[in-house]
Amino acid sequence: MTDYPVNMSVKPHVQAFFDEATNTITYIIKDPASNACAIVDSVMDIDYAAGRITFDHADELIRQVEAQGLELEWIIETHVHADHLSAAPYIQGKLGGKIGVGSKITVVQDVFGKVFNEGTEFQRDGSQFDALFEDGDTYMVGEMQCFAMYTPGHTPACMVHVMGDAAFVGDTLFMPDGGSARCDFPGGSAEELYDSIMKVLALPDETRLFMCHDYGPNGRDIAWETTVAEEKEHNIHVGRGKTREDFIKFRTERDAQLAMPRLIIPSLQVNMRAGEVPKDRDGNPMLKVPVNTL
Numbered sequence: 388m389t390d391y392p393v394n395m396s397v398k399p400h401v402q403a404f405f406d407e408a409t410n411t412i413t414y415i416i417k418d419p420a421s422n423a424c425a426i427v428d429s430v431m432d433i434d435y436a437a438g439r440i441t442f443d444h445a446d447e448l449i450r451q452v453e454a455q456g457l458e459l460e461w462i463i464e465t466h467v468h469a470d471h472l473s474a475a476p477y478i479q480g481k482l483g484g485k486i487g488v489g490s491k492i493t494v495v496q497d498v499f500g501k502v503f504n505e506g507t508e509f510q511r512d513g514s515q516f517d518a519l520f521e522d523g524d525t526y527m528v529g530e531m532q533c534f535a536m537y538t539p540g541h542t543p544a545c546m547v548h549v550m551g552d553a554a555f556v557g558d559t560l561f562m563p564d565g566g567s568a569r570c571d572f573p574g575g576s577a578e579e580l581y582d583s584i585m586k587v588l589a590l591p592d593e594t595r596l597f598m599c600h601d602y603g604p605n606g607r608d609i610a611w612e613t614t615v616a617e618e619k620e621h622n623i624h625v626g627r628g629k630t631r632e633d634f635i636k637f638r639t640e641r642d643a644q645l646a647m648p649r650l651i652i653p654s655l656q657v658n659m660r661a662g663e664v665p666k667d668r669d670g671n672p673m674l675k676v677p678v679n680t681l
């Protein structure tokens with residue numbers, strides 16, 4: 388069992404929106420006792436070759452929130468994603484709500500502030516976000532108590548968010564046949580990821596787990612929902628019979644062979660600013676490409 392304030396009797400209504408371009412799943416989570424909702428891990432569309440940003444995915448979320456008469460209270464980022472851009476500020480501009488991320492965002496900002504040679508105007512204190520969560524911090528979505536669980540390993544700022552009987556695992560776990568997320572970005576650690584996954588799997592067995600990504604391994608249809616019990620039994624990287632040592636060895640060897648995500652360069656620059664596109668000296672939106680640095 389867990390020391391966290393889990394309330395399995397609260398069962399939020401969870402709607403999933405799959406983004407085909409980045410294999411990301413965004414969620415609208417509705418408090419069963421009110422019209423309050425939260426959005427977890429939104430996506431801003433980018434045609435990187437053309438330098439063009441659009442908002443089809445975010446507009447669909449906004450349409451849904453409005454059509455269902457929901458009140459958006461939180462826009463949560465489970466971490467600084469390296470494979471898609473967040474639409475958090477765009478959604479906030481249309482619907483309100485507070486943008487929240489893990490407090491260790493400051494570590495990510497520090498590392499990538501250097502990589503992208505950001506000037507002193509780039510604040511590395513997380514002040515671009517409305518809320519910085521520490522391990523175990525609680526917050527409300529309507530009448531539903533939620534909490535953030537610190538789960539580093541994939542990145543130093545990863546948090547899993549638990550809302551009633553549902554947990555949004557970000558890039559800690561994938562579906563049982565997908566295993567786990569990579570740990571080789573700066574600040575990542577296979578050791579830490581294993582320990583974080585064990586924290587998630589210490590939640591009650593019936594907890595619904597919602598993935599941030601799915602790639603449909605072995606040709607199966609895209610899926611995003613499982614349970615703690617299923618992961619404990621069947622996860623190919625950490626499930627029954629796998630040791631911490633097995634995991635660390637496998638994860639480290641596997642990560643050494645992975646290519647960088649296609650959108651890592653624009654994603655980091657935008658997501659470490661809570662989803663704002665950086666601007667050049669004249670105030671125009673502009674992205675950089677550091678050469679031979681990542």
Ligand SMILES: [Fe+2]
Pocket residue numbers: 466467468469470541558
């Ligand atoms: Fe990620």
